[in-house]
Amino acid sequence: MSSRRLPGGDIPAARSGVPPRSGAAESAAHRAIAHLLHLLAEEAPTEAFDRLSRCMLDPAVSTDRDLALTALARAGRVRELLAHRKHREKETQALYESARDLASLRDGEQVLEAILQRTRQLLGTDAAYLALVDPDTGEAYMRLTLGTVTTPIQSVRQRPGQGIGGRIIRTGRPYATANYQQDRSLDRDPSVTDAVAEDGIVGIIGAPLRLGRDVVGALFGANRYERAFEPSEVALLCSLADHAAIVIENVRLFERAERTAAELRAANAQLRVQGQALERGTSAHGQLMRTVLRRGDLAELIDAIGGILEGAVALVDPNGQVVASTAAGPGAGLPAVGTGWESPATTARPGAAHRLDGAADDATERWAVPVQAGPDSFGHLVFAAGTPLLEADVRILERSAQTAALLLLMERQAAVAEQHVRGEVIADLLAEREPRWDSFSRRARRVSGIDFDVPHSVLVLTAAGVSRRRLLRAAADYAATRRGLASEHAGKVVLLLPEVDGATAVRAVKPQLDRMTGGTVTCGVAGPAASAAAVRRLHRSADRCHRLLLALGRAGQAAGVEDLGVIGLVLSGTSREQLEQVLAETLGPIVRYDEQHGTPLVETLWVFFAAGQNPRAAARSLQVHPNTVYQRLERVDAVLGHRTWREPQGALTMQMALQLHRVVEQVPIEVLVGS
Template structure:
């Protein structure tokens, strides 16, 4: 190989960067290259390089012009690389800042706004948008906008597949168009297209927001001039869209986590309240049961309930009477006292457990409640409570449990009273037995076994109640007797009630209404008394039983009466012997009765209706549903049968009416019972 000698000028030029230093031309090229390096170092704008290029062409010798132009071309490439690197650094910095925003867990709204701002800044677009998919309709709606000049663009909604947003949502791929209006591949909604034109948008680029396999929205950049977007811009927008999708997903996850946390806090609070309520209910139950087990009275139980619930409590019996109260003799005010076996009036809120909130008169901030005190089919009344503040659910349950405890205590008291009544009932059985007891020993035994002192005046009541089971009447009578140191038992199919310290008139007036309310029926009550010895009380029973039978025979069922309350019939029977009664009936009405029996005529019935109608034959005919002439004929037949007309005169009419009453009674009650021994 032959060596090639390099001229001295060429060696020097190589040492000086390839630009000859000798001669004027070499000096101009050197200065141009030095200036070029200076512009590169200062990152001068493109205009400065253009001016240098023109000066090199004008001042450089033709022999060195190619060298200078080559240097300029390479410098331009270096400048492009530096600009590209700078842009990439800027994009990287923006993505880093977005990632830092995500890592800092800032407010999602602020992060999305920052991403939209960076999209506009990095892409250099006139506007940027963030659109989301409506989960209900599937439409794409604007969520955030930046750089818009009209408000109409902010309310744009697109169906899937329509426009750029709908296309991105449907395909899940980015899309860019240099001219939105001229792009024939788009299915445009006229209203959306008008909004885009109104805002001046021409070039649009969009990228999908993906969450897993779903597209939840899109990020857009838009220019008001025609512009073809480069792949690097598409890639940058996709990266920003991924960040926005993360923000949206995080927001959803945070919202779900917050909702779950709130639900857990609520559940925890409810569990805490329920735990406290359970603890309080257990404590209250234990306290109430200790009160029952030591056989405390009802007043002590009511005081314990009032202390637990911090309010006024009263037990109201089925008759509306206060049995026990935290304030002696008083009950919390209610609209009306509860009816026997029924619900209290004025109830506004009923619970399955039986508690009722009442509309009774109450101060502001207070509540009145009533709970039935019931054991199986037996009702003891209601537990009435006045709270100084609205009751919690746990307090209402304690109130209901208190009513159950009160029912248990009353049931125990009733069973004890029933056992006592059984013993005392044996006293009544001995007292009213067919064989008269030995009075001295009986009196001592009655006082020792049942506490009955027959030296104290007692009244006797004989009771029945139509439509009411005898057992219920007996229980009501026993409950009534237990509160008044009396005695109740069953004898000969009727209930017998002995009450000390009460006379006949008072007993008939007060006892029957109480028993009516307690049984829910109409009690028929024969009364006699008082008497202050066991033998006299035995006779009183006969009198009371006779009054009871007379009430039923006279059609006065459901009433209470003593002998004096029976009117003339009672007075007649109280002083009449059996023979006298038979004689009165035989002389006054006997012939008419015999005539009816022999001839099958209704003369006795006609007489009874005639006097009931005020001795008016036409009124009697209407009641009997016969012609008035028939009544006249029957009355004339009575005249013939009796052999006189004096029964039509005032004194005779009174005797005839009395005989008719006695005849009706004797048909139902034996004469020996009516007149006594």
């Protein structure tokens, strides 16, 4: 009896054509199944299972054929399950490692490259690429590629629903095709199709990148040969895409958090700087206010400002004159008197500092800020330093200007109160009833400090376009710096200036008051005189000059009697009777004729002489025919009864009479002649 050996033990071989015994066959089948289980436990290679299968199915071997077939089928199923589980374990481990590696990255570009590298590794594809959704257009654009060999594929864009990328983004489901070019279910863009063909890509698989319900992109694997992707591969790519979407969003959130943190750090730094600036500004403001409250003078305040800002400071009045400056003075870069410095242009914000332009080779930085209290301007605070002025220091400079305005306003109020007391002296001096001069002079010296033994000039002032209160304030400010006195009397401002002659007053005072008030001042001047009684008489002369300026159409000018020309000389040495006689004899008949007949002979004479005794020029001024002028002049001859008024001597007398007539119409004769 012959026998054959099965792997794992001896099984008696059946004789050819003779069926084996039942017990022996069953024993051999059990040994084969035991060996089969051993191979399964040892995870033996496929070749070992193939050898066992051939032996168990060999008719020469005494085995139970049905039992053997059942065992082999079940063993094959077990092998498939074990292989599938092992494959899933490998995929799970790979996904875990991918998630771990991706989560450790913070740089966005590194994250994307790692995603593509892991896709190629897990799926075994030739290329991988990642597309993101453009939030503005909704199109899918190629963000990054790995394994591609041509440029066009790197710039592909697809509308929703178009191509594989557009289809995935629109449906939110994965898609795989074994041959992209032959897939008729796709709506392809020719330019995208050409780019794919140029790169040699054939099989493509893609999965959506999801964040909640939103699809933010798609992850792709691609081969340069036709490949049918298994469902397990699609599931693997979907899992990797889910990981990738989360990591991409985490990177975005991390970058946003970093930006927010950087912004917060910058804001904290800015707050710290602002806090320091506020503390410095508060300290500076407190120091300046202490100077004001202890009634420090302007020079002390200017020195304090210069010490705080570490530079040279000056207060420049509206006339461009430096009123007070730091010890360094104009030599430290400040504009000096007469250098042509002008006030800076009006800024958008009231009270704002303004940087002044300097020479191209000048390293000194200069700033100016207006010093004003309400509508009143005291000039500008000017600062100069060799280093740039910080924003916080600019605010301190602006506060310093406000403090200077407060100090000047307090000084002005004190001066106003003092001027009010001293103004009572002017009221007594110019009262209708003449005071007792001995007692008045003593009281004036005691109350106001005015010594009438010192020569004083008198100025009577009005201003067009400016309130009398503003003019009085300007005159008081001017007087305070020159030991003078200003007050209001009879609706006009009266200014007394010691040790100033009339000519100087005419030349210097009016321009200053024009600038200080912003208006046009008319100024009658008389003096000087060195006694209270003489000053009282000077006031009447100055008031008469003021009236004459207005009557002669010379408003906005300054003049003394000697500045009025011939008419001033005539009036200064003429009595009331003489003046009335001149007017009655020279112009009286013509005035009466005009009153009786309603004719304009006086006006015609005035225009005739103003036109240089040219009848045609006078006609143009009067807007009448020249013959009318000739007829009126002949009527004047008839009314006067002579033509001597046309001759040089008579013409001079007539012109003088016309001017006196015009003045008398506005100024009473007793005021003109002083009696």
